[in-house]
Amino acid sequence: MNPSSTFRIAVLPGDGIGVEVMQPCIDVLEAAMRRVGNVALDYEWLEAGANTYRETGNALPKATFDACAKADAILLGAMGMPHIRYPDGTEIAPQLDLRFDLGLYAGVRPIRTIPGVPSLLASPRAEAIDFVIIRESTEGLFASRGKGVVTDDREARDTMVITRPVCERLFDFSFRLAEDRRGSGSGKGRVTCVDKANVFASFAFFRKIFDERAARFPDLAADHVYIDAMALSLVLKPWEFDVMVTENMFGDILSDLGAGLIGGMGYAPSADIGDEHAVFQPCHGSAPDIAGEGKANPTAMFQSAAMMLDWLGERHAAPSARAAARLITDAIDAAFADGRLRTCEFGGDADTAAVTRAILAAIDNDT
Amino acid sequence: MNPSSTFRIAVLPGDGIGVEVMQPCIDVLEAAMRRVGNVALDYEWLEAGANTYRETGNALPKATFDACAKADAILLGAMGMPHIRYPDGTEIAPQLDLRFDLGLYAGVRPIRTIPGVPSLLASPRAEAIDFVIIRESTEGLFASRGKGVVTDDREARDTMVITRPVCERLFDFSFRLAEDRRGSGSGKGRVTCVDKANVFASFAFFRKIFDERAARFPDLAADHVYIDAMALSLVLKPWEFDVMVTENMFGDILSDLGAGLIGGMGYAPSADIGDEHAVFQPCHGSAPDIAGEGKANPTAMFQSAAMMLDWLGERHAAPSARAAARLITDAIDAAFADGRLRTCEFGGDADTAAVTRAILAAIDNDT
Numbered sequence: 095m096n097p098s099s100t101f102r103i104a105v106l107p108g109d110g111i112g113v114e115v116m117q118p119c120i121d122v123l124e125a126a127m128r129r130v131g132n133v134a135l136d137y138e139w140l141e142a143g144a145n146t147y148r149e150t151g152n153a154l155p156k157a158t159f160d161a162c163a164k165a166d167a168i169l170l171g172a173m174g175m176p177h178i179r180y181p182d183g184t185e186i187a188p189q190l191d192l193r194f195d196l197g198l199y200a201g202v203r204p205i206r207t208i209p210g211v212p213s214l215l216a217s218p219r220a221e222a223i224d225f226v227i228i229r230e231s232t233e234g235l236f237a238s239r240g241k242g243v244v245t246d247d248r249e250a251r252d253t254m255v256i257t258r259p260v261c262e263r264l265f266d267f268s269f270r271l272a273e274d275r276r277g278s279g280s281g282k283g284r285v286t287c288v289d290k291a292n293v294f295a296s297f298a299f300f301r302k303i304f305d306e307r308a309a310r311f312p313d314l315a316a317d318h319v320y321i322d323a324m325a326l327s328l329v330l331k332p333w334e335f336d337v338m339v340t341e342n343m344f345g346d347i348l349s350d351l352g353a354g355l356i357g358g359m360g361y362a363p364s365a366d367i368g369d370e371h372a373v374f375q376p377c378h379g380s381a382p383d384i385a386g387e388g389k390a391n392p393t394a395m396f397q398s399a400a401m402m403l404d405w406l407g408e409r410h411a412a413p414s415a416r417a418a419a420r421l422i423t424d425a426i427d428a429a430f431a432d433g434r435l436r437t438c439e440f441g442g443d444a445d446t447a448a449v450t451r452a453i454l455a456a457i458d459n460d461t
Numbered sequence: 462m463n464p465s466s467t468f469r470i471a472v473l474p475g476d477g478i479g480v481e482v483m484q485p486c487i488d489v490l491e492a493a494m495r496r497v498g499n500v501a502l503d504y505e506w507l508e509a510g511a512n513t514y515r516e517t518g519n520a521l522p523k524a525t526f527d528a529c530a531k532a533d534a535i536l537l538g539a540m541g542m543p544h545i546r547y548p549d550g551t552e553i554a555p556q557l558d559l560r561f562d563l564g565l566y567a568g569v570r571p572i573r574t575i576p577g578v579p580s581l582l583a584s585p586r587a588e589a590i591d592f593v594i595i596r597e598s599t600e601g602l603f604a605s606r607g608k609g610v611v612t613d614d615r616e617a618r619d620t621m622v623i624t625r626p627v628c629e630r631l632f633d634f635s636f637r638l639a640e641d642r643r644g645s646g647s648g649k650g651r652v653t654c655v656d657k658a659n660v661f662a663s664f665a666f667f668r669k670i671f672d673e674r675a676a677r678f679p680d681l682a683a684d685h686v687y688i689d690a691m692a693l694s695l696v697l698k699p700w701e702f703d704v705m706v707t708e709n710m711f712g713d714i715l716s717d718l719g720a721g722l723i724g725g726m727g728y729a730p731s732a733d734i735g736d737e738h739a740v741f742q743p744c745h746g747s748a749p750d751i752a753g754e755g756k757a758n759p760t761a762m763f764q765s766a767a768m769m770l771d772w773l774g775e776r777h778a779a780p781s782a783r784a785a786a787r788l789i790t791d792a793i794d795a796a797f798a799d800g801r802l803r804t805c806e807f808g809g810d811a812d813t814a815a816v817t818r819a820i821l822a823a824i825d826n827d828t
């Protein structure tokens with residue numbers, strides 16, 4: 095069959111629970127690859143994050159950045175600690191540096207109900223929630239990070255920037271994803287542009303480029319929803335959406351809202367994807383309130399790792415990697431299916447080790 | 462007792478369902494004031510909105526603006542129509558002009574469950590949702606309205622502006638509201654600042670001023686939540702919040718999200734309040750999809766009118782106006798209490814007339 099592929103993975107556990115979910119994640123990756131065969135990962139563990147900043151004065155040391163730039167993919171736990179900050183008071187967030195410096199314009203944040211994980215919504219249709227938010231991740235309001243100006247302690251400004259080249263790649267990425275999803279049977283063949291084009295010139299520009307690119311994908315449906323209306327629709331009828339694409343700040347907000355719908359940050363994976371590089375990390379932060387207790391829900395970390403295998407498999411024509419990704423996703427679904435595995439967010443007693451055991455068992459039992 | 466007060470109300474029905482809910486609203490106001498006595502309203506009906514723009518080339522004619530500036534309060538239905546736009550493609554939104562030109566910095570958006578109106582959330586605690594979003598309404602990202610720049614069809618920029626004087630008044634307003642709510646038994650004595658101070662200088666500035674003003678209200682709790690975390694918390698535990706205060710764009714998003722939690726825009730009133738003037742209007746838009754059918758839910762319009770009476774009563778030391786406000790609010794609760802009045806958003810057959818009848822009956826039955 096296909097020859098065996100080995101991929102180099104830069105592993106950045108980071109801070110807090112990021113460290114706690116990383117080794118279980120590698121155990122899950124290894125178990126899945128063992129079942130599938132023909133694919134292997136070479137891990138390089140690297141320092142970055144708030145604790146690294148405290149120890150070295152640098153949140154993302156050059157050696158770490160260089161290793162990330164050379165790796166086939168980057169796996170990240172969580173970074174930042176509320177009490178460790180840059181001198182200007184903002185938080186340690188080297189994941190933002192990676193997005194900017196590696197050009198990871200497409201922040202992919204799938205929101206899917208795992209049957210057996212309680213929904214926060216009353217409607218039984220919440221079981222059908224399955225959409226993907228594409229958050230532009232290199233410009234928008236975040237272009238102003240480190241550049242905002244405060245004048246005379248009287249007035250502050252931050253400027254949002256939208257550029258054509260980034261938008262074109264972002265929208266093409268979104269339409270291609272909608273095609274793939276439809277092909278795999280989970281999508282509706284629809285991309286929704288989320289903006290505030292009724293008020294802002296930059297969002298009218300964003301929408302205009304969206305419409306231009308939509309014309310190249312005539313088989314897909316393309317529509318627009320204002321950000322405020324989308325915040326409402328995600329509560330009222332999230333099951334109606336497929337792929338939605340939006341600006342950086344809006345995507346940050348919508349992806350947390352979306353995570354809430356399907357059980358919270360413990361079930362929300364992400365990928366920040368560029369033309370050459372990609373970072374895979376759970377949407378959750380370092381969670382200092384529960385760090386060190388072994389209680390963190392590792393599911394989003396595992397889901398992010400599955401996204402990594404899928405991306406590697408597609409990019410390098412390695413079907414085994416994609417098969418291992420599917421195995422992990424199916425094992426997660428199987429482990430939660432009967433509703434008895436209750437993680438600590440829901441007051442359950444399934445800690446990191448228990449969730450990992452259940453998912454490992456499901457990988458081994460997959461037939 | 463107190464002498465009779467008469468207030469001049471500028472009435473701007475606007476477009477679409479705005480027109481349909483306005484006369485019922487005045488019927489409700491009149492019924493409540495009849496019961497209470499000692500307070501009267503003088504209505505001046507005025508033209509503004511998308512249809513006015515189409516007919517006159519001006520969405521907010523000078524005569525309308527002048528009458529609004531002279532009135533004791535402004536009652537607004539809804540404005541804007543998707544197919545009628547300014548030459549630059551943005552929407553007709555004279556409500557934004559009123560906010561800016563009359564200095565209505567505090568956008569007050571209460572989110573409260575009306576028992577009997579179905580919640581979208583699964584938790585029984587959704588019955589206890591009762592918080593208020595204060596959306597700054599004269600600057601923030603909206604300072605860029607009409608000023609965004611697109612260069613060579615390659616790059617677009619909009620600049621967010623945060624100023625100290627507006628923030629100080631905004632935060633003082635929020636803390637005073639939290640005091641009043643605690644006094645009336647419905648609040649927790651807590652104000653939450655919602656920002657993105659971990660990334661942006663302007664939000665760090667916003668938060669710093671919040672902390673300065675919080676120090677003047679030592680009896681109240683003051684805390685901070687990042688906007689993304691708040692979008693999540695509003696799905697997971699909205700019943701925990703009391704007053705939250707945020708920037709214009711963030712407030713726009715959170716208030717629609719909040720409305721979703723308690724049944725949608727048909728139950729979400731608002732007030733835009735400045736030091737001299739105030740506009741009261743439902744959060745919903747002109748809803749062209751159902752306009753003309755008599756189906757619009759008028760509840761948010763009535764709730765907004767109750768907010769107006771309450772504000773007038775407090776400002777002019779007219780307890781009868783406040784009593785009439787309470788009468789309307791109680792009547793709304795009474796009308797929906799048994800769960801049989803189902804508005805069209807929920808597939809029910811309670812149209813504008815039916816909801817109005819039920820609430821008028823409850824006003825007359827109040828003892």
Ligand SMILES: CC(C)[C@H](C(=O)O)[C@@H](O)C(=O)O
Pocket residue numbers: 174187189190346659660689
């Ligand atoms: C930690 C924070 C700076 C970051 C962001 O705002 O992008 C986080 O919220 C995320 O969504 O990845």
Ligand SMILES: CC(C)[C@H](C(=O)O)[C@@H](O)C(=O)O
Pocket residue numbers: 292293322541554556557713
């Ligand atoms: C109509 C629109 C411009 C307006 C806004 O964004 O402020 C509306 O959404 C609101 O919340 O009042």
